[in-house]
Amino acid sequence: MMAVARQPVHVRKGDTVEVIAGRNRGKRGKVLRVFPRRGRLIVEGVHVVKRHAKPTPKLPQGGIVQKEAQISASKVMLVCGKCGEAVRFGHDHLPDGTKVRVCRNCGEQIG
Ligand SMILES: [Zn+2]
Numbered sequence: 001m002m003a004v005a006r007q008p009v010h011v012r013k014g015d016t017v018e019v020i021a022g023r024n025r026g027k028r029g030k031v032l033r034v035f036p037r038r039g040r041l042i043v044e045g046v047h048v049v050k051r052h053a054k055p056t057p058k059l060p061q062g063g064i065v066q067k068e069a070q071i072s073a074s075k076v077m078l079v080c081g082k083c084g085e086a087v088r089f090g091h092d093h094l095p096d097g098t099k100v101r102v103c104r105n106c107g108e109q110i111g
Contacts, residue, residue, distance in 0.1 A: 018086035082108040
């Protein structure tokens with residue numbers, strides 16, 4: 001049975017995040033995929049690994065392709081679109097009941 005992540009993944013696909021720990025520290029990119037049960041995600045341009053590929057119609061030579069690998073969600077922080085910082089965020093409810101994320105740094109809503 002697969003281990004359940006203690007902390008749920010706090011960011012969503014499409015968010016911009018900054019890596020705060022490990023080899024890729026300081027890199028920013030867009031979240032491409034989220035694996036909630038593993039607590040992992042794939043970030044564009046972060047933790048790019050080389051894979052040896054068999055020839056395919058798209059890549060008739062085969063060879064080495066570069067592809068992003070999963071990283072732990074605990075190593076990233078959400079980047080606020082308003083203040084541009086890697087921030088912690090809270091949740092708030094709009095008058096119509098919509099749940100929104102709020103930047104703890106500048107107080108603005110995060111998309
Ligand atoms: Zn902010």
